[in-house]
Amino acid sequence: xxxxxxxxxxxxxxxxxxxxxxxxxxxxxxxxxxxxxxxxxxxxxxxxxxxxxxxxxxxxxxxxxxxxxxxxxxxxxxxxxxxxxxxxxxxxxxxxxxxxxxxxxxxxxxxxxxxxxxxxxxxxxxxxxxxxxxxxxxxxxxxxxxxxxxxxxxxxxxxxxxxxxxxxxxxxxxxxxxxxxxxxxxxxxxxxxxxxxxxxxxxxxxxxxxxxxxxxxxxxxxxxxxxxxxxxxxxxxxxxxxxxxxxxxxxxxxxxxxxxxxxxxxxxxxxxxxxxxxxxxxxxxxxxxxxxxxxxxxxxxxxxxxxxxxxxxxxxxxxxxxxxxxxxxxxxxxxxxxxxxxxxxxxxxxxxxxxxxxxxxxxxxxxx
Numbered sequence: 001x002x003x004x005x006x007x008x009x010x011x012x013x014x015x016x017x018x019x020x021x022x023x024x025x026x027x028x029x030x031x032x033x034x035x036x037x038x039x040x041x042x043x044x045x046x047x048x049x050x051x052x053x054x055x056x057x058x059x060x061x062x063x064x065x066x067x068x069x070x071x072x073x074x075x076x077x078x079x080x081x082x083x084x085x086x087x088x089x090x091x092x093x094x095x096x097x098x099x100x101x102x103x104x105x106x107x108x109x110x111x112x113x114x115x116x117x118x119x120x121x122x123x124x125x126x127x128x129x130x131x132x133x134x135x136x137x138x139x140x141x142x143x144x145x146x147x148x149x150x151x152x153x154x155x156x157x158x159x160x161x162x163x164x165x166x167x168x169x170x171x172x173x174x175x176x177x178x179x180x181x182x183x184x185x186x187x188x189x190x191x192x193x194x195x196x197x198x199x200x201x202x203x204x205x206x207x208x209x210x211x212x213x214x215x216x217x218x219x220x221x222x223x224x225x226x227x228x229x230x231x232x233x234x235x236x237x238x239x240x241x242x243x244x245x246x247x248x249x250x251x252x253x254x255x256x257x258x259x260x261x262x263x264x265x266x267x268x269x270x271x272x273x274x275x276x277x278x279x280x281x282x283x284x285x286x287x288x289x290x291x292x293x294x295x296x297x298x299x300x301x302x303x304x305x306x307x308x309x310x311x312x313x314x315x316x317x318x319x320x321x322x323x324x325x326x327x328x329x330x331x332x333x334x335x336x337x338x339x340x341x342x343x344x345x346x347x348x349x350x351x352x353x354x355x356x357x358x359x360x361x362x363x364x365x366x367x368x
Contacts, residue, residue: 126262
């Protein structure tokens with residue numbers, strides 16, 4: 001006779017329901033904050049929904065979502081292989097800067113060559129930022145989280161330094177780089193944008209995000225490399241016993257993850273930003289990738305949907321001030337969602353301890 005499952009067992013076993021409940025609770029907490037401030041919940045959420053459901057609004061969501069999707073895939077890939085890539089922020093920044101510099105110094109090349117070259121430069125820089133941390137971990141035993149945090153700040157100040165160099169810095173009063181070369185831009189033509197009635201920054205980045213999602217899924221689920229990386233992520237000691245080179249797998253994972261984060265930076269600057277401002281603080285795209293990976297449960301297709309959801313929140317949230325609601329409400333919602341997703345670990349541990357306790361009890365009864 002099957003044992004009746006408790007609600008804790010049901011939630012912990014059904015990831016989709018847990019994510020859905022987390023999102024609902026996030027919006028519920030947001031509604032409570034709005035009510036406490038004396039603001040209309042219906043007006044605020046109505047504005048949020050209306051701003052992302054029109055054709056132009058949805059294309060804005062897509063534009064916003066692209067860097068979040070690819071950054072999320074970067075973090076999700078590292079999660080799958082047992083490495084916490086908190087350095088995606090730095091990899092994102094150096095990737096974006098590499099794309100800008102490449103476009104400026106190779107601006108005479110045709111688009112069909114320059115665009116892939118910018119992507120390649122961004123991915124190489126992102127991969128380098130990840131591999132250096134991997135070498136410090138595998139060769140010197142330095143904790144990768146600490147190294148990545150430091151490398152995030154190195155990337156931040158390096159980007160600001162490069163943005164101020166002659167030949168790269170904007171010649172006007174703007175504290176930013178020059179705009180990327182026109183033939184390095186991913187944006188659709190102005191005529192198409194006007195006729196279609198889509199967002200002015202609508203670009204090819206969404207197609208690239210779809211291709212990267214498929215590629216990551218194929219790599220993880222259908223290749224020997226993916227099997228080895230997942231084996232290391234599940235249990236590196238067992239993987240090593242099985243003949244897998246754990247250190248090489250860690251370096252490979254960080255290199256691929258870093259390359260994707262660098263690509264995300266390139267997609268942002270070539271698709272929407274067109275230039276890089278001198279930062280006053282870290283912009284947080286890499287950190288947002290962690291949130292997207294968590295919401296998407298590190299599944300490539302889940303991350304894709306989560307990236308769209310996050311993009312909708314970011315764009316829709318920017319319109320909340322039109323009804324008097326603070327844009328910071330989105331941070332409250334996202335933070336609450338991540339909190340409830342994170343405590344799924346507690347549910348799993350409770351279930352594990354419960355099963356372990358039952359097994360011990362049965363064993364004791366059998367001995368008696």
